[in-house]
Structures are given as structure tokens and as C-alpha cells.
Amino acid sequence: MQASQYDQMIAQIYTAASGKIDWMPALDAVSDHLDLWGTQIIGISKKNGSLLFSLEGGIGSRKPEMVLDYLRHYHSINPRVPPSLKLDMEGWMHCHEHFDDHFVATSPFYQEFLIPHGARYMTGTKLMDNNEYLVLMGAIRAVGKTPLNVEEIEVLGQIKQHLIKAMDIHLHLRTTYAEADLAKYLINQLRYPVLLVDDTRGIWLRNQAANAMLQETECIIERDGLLGCIDATDDKSLMLAIRQLNLHDKPDQDTQSDKVFLRLQKRHQNSFVGAYFMAVRPQKVMGAFGATPLALVLLHDPTVNSNLDPFIVAETFDLTPAEARVAVQMVNGQTADEIAEKSGVSVNTVKSQIKSLFQKTGTTRQAELVSVIHRMPELDSFTKPYQ
Numbered sequence: 001m002q003a004s005q006y007d008q009m010i011a012q013i014y015t016a017a018s019g020k021i022d023w024m025p026a027l028d029a030v031s032d033h034l035d036l037w038g039t040q041i042i043g044i045s046k047k048n049g050s051l052l053f054s055l056e057g058g059i060g061s062r063k064p065e066m067v068l069d070y071l072r073h074y075h076s077i078n079p080r081v082p083p084s085l086k087l088d089m090e091g092w093m094h095c096h097e098h099f100d101d102h103f104v105a106t107s108p109f110y111q112e113f114l115i116p117h118g119a120r121y122m123t124g125t126k127l128m129d130n131n132e133y134l135v136l137m138g139a140i141r142a143v144g145k146t147p148l149n150v151e152e153i154e155v156l157g158q159i160k161q162h163l164i165k166a167m168d169i170h171l172h173l174r175t176t177y178a179e180a181d182l183a184k185y186l187i188n189q190l191r192y193p194v195l196l197v198d199d200t201r202g203i204w205l206r207n208q209a210a211n212a213m214l215q216e217t218e219c220i221i222e223r224d225g226l227l228g229c230i231d232a233t234d235d236k237s238l239m240l241a242i243r244q245l246n247l248h249d250k251p252d253q254d255t256q257s258d259k260v261f262l263r264l265q266k267r268h269q270n271s272f273v274g275a276y277f278m279a280v281r282p283q284k285v286m287g288a289f290g291a292t293p294l295a296l297v298l299l300h301d302p303t304v305n306s307n308l309d310p311f312i313v314a315e316t317f318d319l320t321p322a323e324a325r326v327a328v329q330m331v332n333g334q335t336a337d338e339i340a341e342k343s344g345v346s347v348n349t350v351k352s353q354i355k356s357l358f359q360k361t362g363t364t365r366q367a368e369l370v371s372v373i374h375r376m377p378e379l380d381s382f383t384k385p386y387q
Helices: 003-017 023-033 064-077 081-085 101-106 108-117 150-173 179-189 208-216 232-244 310-317 321-331 336-343 347-361 366-374
Strands: 038-045 051-058 119-129 133-142 194-197 203-206 220-223 226-229 259-265 272-280 294-300
Touching: 003 023, 003 150, 023 038, 023 051, 023 150, 038 119, 038 150, 051 064, 051 179, 064 108, 064 179, 064 310, 064 321, 081 133, 101 108, 108 119, 108 321, 119 150, 133 150, 179 194, 179 203, 194 208, 203 208, 208 220, 226 232, 232 259, 232 272, 259 310, 272 310, 294 310, 310 321, 321 336, 321 347, 321 366, 336 347, 347 366
Parallel strands: none
Antiparallel strands: 038 051, 038 133, 119 133, 194 203, 194 294, 220 226, 259 272, 272 294
16 A cells, blocks of 8 residues: 555544544455455443444445344354453454464354354454443454464554544544444344334334335334334234333343244235344343344345345244355255355354254255245245244
């Protein structure tokens, strides 16, 4: 990178900190400069431990489902967090110095989450650590790449000094940076209709796709800020589905359900929309969606999008994100060996996931599994509820 390009990258960092541009292009430039899979900066509130923001650049910033999977499934088993928290402000955490190849080969975090998404090595550091905020940065290399070398870490150290100042500006200007801002960012990145509602069906957030579906009034509608359905029976079922989540129960309540599925009738067509209701409890998702328990409502209309999506498949059959990716790859004709090679994990890991898929879908053979998964979007014939 020429000096003028470097100066432009630094200028973008400060422009993003001031709120004039999004952080993505600024962190894209950092990722490009150091040949990174991605650059991530996360801010955590010291008051309640909630995730205030997550800023990404590089390939990783183009995977919103990955961020959602991390918050819902994998943040609690991320082995890189404890050594990162122990750093002082001058320190660096290089994951390969803490976790050898044997650990990586047996770690669900690496094998089910990180490596299949194309990421591998991370160099982490602190940008801020005071009484109010903890801000961490991770520079992540792709699968097949080597960890950052000494010269690259020196360059990253120079960029770090600017990021420290930029974070101070960012947080000074956004002292009321609400957790809901992160939720809004996440759901706006998803291509299918998604809403956040409370236990009274009050709509807190909706993305553009959900807003378009509400305006069509073919299936779901908004009544005085509340989510409802055109069909009276579906409207009652929607209310009961949210109630079934028991959002305000204590975490150890036996009556809690984390997921409910409904099939909602469209008004002018003999077809249905799949509605997936997922409990978003602050204590289980790092408070990333705020301090109030909410329901994440995901809508799938097969007449609009007939492509299989791993996130939809996971919610339909109660699969882990890794299992859902394998299921979709099998439907697309890939073998266990091909899936393993593409994902960067062992064949044994993939075969173990396929075995789990058989159990969860009630199938015994690969052809039968593919048939069941492939029919999933046909909601007219799909009647399997989950909860």
C-alpha cells in the first residue's frame, strides 16, 4: 500500500468514528491492507456485560447469519475470549500460541463454526478498558493463510493507535449507543423478513423485507404497532405462539420454549408462509438485543424464495448451524468428502453431523434425508411443528 492509500485508510477510520460513514469500508481497508479474512471490533458494557456494538470489515462483514449464529450458539464456547480478556493494553493474543492443531481439530467452536465460514487464525488486542467499556479488536486470517508475522503485527500496532483514538471519539459521540442499534444492524442485513416483537406482540424492530410483507397485507399485518395476521385463526395462533415462549420466565423454568413454528395462510393464494418464533433472552445472547426479552420472528414465503437457506433449515428441524449447512450441501449433491474439503474440517466431523441429521429428521438413509430437507419449503405439505 502506498503512503497516500495508507493515509486514506486512516482518514476513513476517523470519518467512521465521527459517524459520517459506515465502519465497514474503513475496516475493509484494514483487512485489505493486511490480507485479512476480516477485522472485527466489539464493544462491551462493563455495567451489565452486554454487547454494545460489533463492527466488521472484510469477508466476515458479509455474513450476517454468522454474527447471529455466534450470538445465539457459539459465543459461550469461544476459547479465544479468556486469554484476550487477560491482556493489558499493550498486549497481543495470537490464537495459535494458545491452541495447537489437536485442540483446533477437536474444538466445536473451530470445527462447527469458525473454519466452515473460512476463518482460522486471530490476533487480538484491546482498544479500550476502563470502568465503563471494554473494546476488543481481532485481526482474522482465512483458512489456508498463515498467522500474522512480526512485520504485519508492527503495522497492525500502528493502526491500533489510530483505532484507540477513533474508539474514544466513537463512544464519546454515542454515549447513549443503545443495544437496539446492534439488533437493528443485524436484522437489516438478513435478506428474509425478520421482526423483533415483545410478549404483547408489540413490534420493536423490522427489516425492509418484513416491512414490505406487512405492506402487502397478504398474511401478516400491523395493527396499532402490534403484529397480527389476516386470518383470525392464525392471529390467535400467533398470540399463543409468543405466549408459549414464556419470555419473562426465569432461565431455569421448565415451561420455557425457545422455538415455535406456525404455518400462516396467505389471503389471496392457496399457499402458506412459515413463521419461526425464537426467544431472544438477554442472558443467552450477551444482551445484544437489549435488556428486554423479545421474540425474533423469521418469515419464509416459498413462493418468493424457494432456495434452501441454512438458517431456515436449522430453525425448521432444530439443527445446529453446522448441521444445517451440511444438510443444504447434501441437498445440493455434495458428498461427505466434498463437504469436508470445502469446509476445511475432517470427514469424520461431517459424518458425525450427518448421523445427527438422521436422528433429528427421523431418517435413516442419505437419500431419505435429502428428500425430507428438500421438501421443507413446500409448507403446504410440511406440518412438523417444533418447540
